[in-house]
Amino acid sequence: MAKRYDVVVIGAGAAGMMCAAVAARRGKRVLLVDHAAKLAEKIRISGGGRCNFTNINAGWQNFVSENPHFCRSALSRYTAQDFLTLVKKYRIAHHEKHRGQLFCDDSSEQIIRMLKDECDAGGVQWRMPCKVSGVEKLEDGFVVGTDDGPIETANVVVATGGLSIPKIGATDLGYRIAKSFGLDIVETRPGLVPLTFDGPSWQPFVPLAGIALEVEVETGSKKGKGAKYGHFREDLLFTHRGLSGPAILQISSYWQPGTPIVLNLLPELDVAEELIASKTSVKKQLGNILAQWLPARLAEGLLLANGFAPDARLPDMADAKLRKLGDAINRWAIVPTGSEGYKKAEVTLGGVDTRELSQQTMMAARAPGLYFIGETVDVTGWLGGYNFQWAWASGYVAGSSIE
Template structure:
């Protein structure tokens, strides 16, 4: 049995940073990964350019059963800290919309940087370590695997959630947490496209149409006193199965089955602006043609034509037109599900934060056992926030071991 000070399970974003920081603090670190290569989700992120953080990182950009849990880790490791590392390696980057930072070239640069940092910390990276089983003894943790047995005083679990199983995602972190008595907030796909069926399936004929919207959900009907979820002003994309695009992915993290998703189809108008103003002008024509043209003035042609049929007023009175206006600014979709973990960017839910120390990520009941990254019940908004949580939770644990 090989002996280490720290064993990190999972060589993804959180695991690589955690291992490198712990190693550079003088700890003997083994980083075990069950895939044949590290950082597979890093490589595909941001369309291959890795949206590695967001300058607007703040606790209110995260969804968790305990919204205060993220505060300590995020305060101790800021986006500026990771950006300093990126610039130290001479990696060119740029800011896109809403504070998102991307590599100019390839996400491979971020992975190579983290691997180099691990080498600086003399981390032993062990790939293709399968069939991992963990037991605890009086001095720490015994890890059995297909590549041998290991022992350490501290065990850090960074094996992620269930999203994108083709990249090797498994329920390992949840299973191990249950083994040691930690609670699990039911996992579900997040930042994921939504499915439409029934009468709303005719929307899929607009596949490829994209338009800026405001998307939101409301507090579930069985929790009317809960704080309302945020609203997201970004693009919506109609797909051959339903709805996607950044606005929908954002809202999906807050969506509950059976509840609607609401869309403001004309966010470019002021709050009291009127999409159908041409029909309400003095002596204006009020007929299907004028209604269609008013929609075409503000919306993509195919979308306007669709709504001209699907959302036509019940009549041409002021009341009927104003009712249609309100419906278009709060258009209700009724998704029948999501595209699942295969298309989800992250997993919502996970290891209950009540069972972890916020400053260190250590289990409250099992000293020396830590959980970081996506496995924890912390889900960031789209746009680099989940990477920043990976970095911050990793450093919190690495500084504690």
């Protein structure tokens, strides 16, 4: 018996719309279903409303996964330049902001309209708002349960995203569908998220909220044991509850609870060597010296936290103490007590285990005709347009592969 649809795509976000548009242009009968009344809210709010829609440097090395090479195939088959070609076709003005990050000059609404137009050009049908309750296997296809009644289809693509930003409707539906078909899930947790600190050792830094500076940050082990190694040079921001800014958002995807992050607050300067070399010629107080290199409030906070009086004079300090101070600035190891959680996380780490999926098609090997794409999958990009590029690439691959 012929199916009403060749494919039902669940989730009308970045990956879902890309997949639906590609499949429809290949002549497939496509239905796009989403529980939200408003289209692609996560695209709308991204990049401060201007949508950091890709990164021209995107490669598999910019992604975190239990199976890091999985994303190579999709990213090579649909590149940042391919998406940029689509953006140019729609004459969307854009600019490079920082390290390959591409933003709309005007509004993220342009990207949403572009994807909607691509879907409409292929004849994609829409059902929004329409809540999906689950997916069941039929003898020759699937039935998608919805609050508008059951929908029969030959193929299902799950593009429901992760758990991040629940206020715009994030749910665990994609993971529940995967589990109902016996697929493994890599444990999920917030990614690209501010980290929090508390306790007496953090008290000297609480008043520093609002201070920002460029730092180097790392965590994990280069030896391949335990936490994955991450290293970034980006801006750091002190908040009322801990640390944020691009440096912290980036490292949060590599950080494991209970382990330290290591900050170098002055990457261009070996503080201990500079202080020791200056002892005989500089008579200033430590606080005044550090304030030449760091924001004055931060310099004072670091001195107090490490047992130094800000008015102590440099010539009076033993070399060993100056090395301790240097370590506190160039190799400041601190253990976060947690993160701001999914409410502030830009993405969700973990998801459907990539070992369950074909990297050529994104189809589940144990459930032919069932595909998972985008953030639902255990592939998480760095901050800066990489997650959108994974959405475009994985959506394209699935849309191109559906029979």
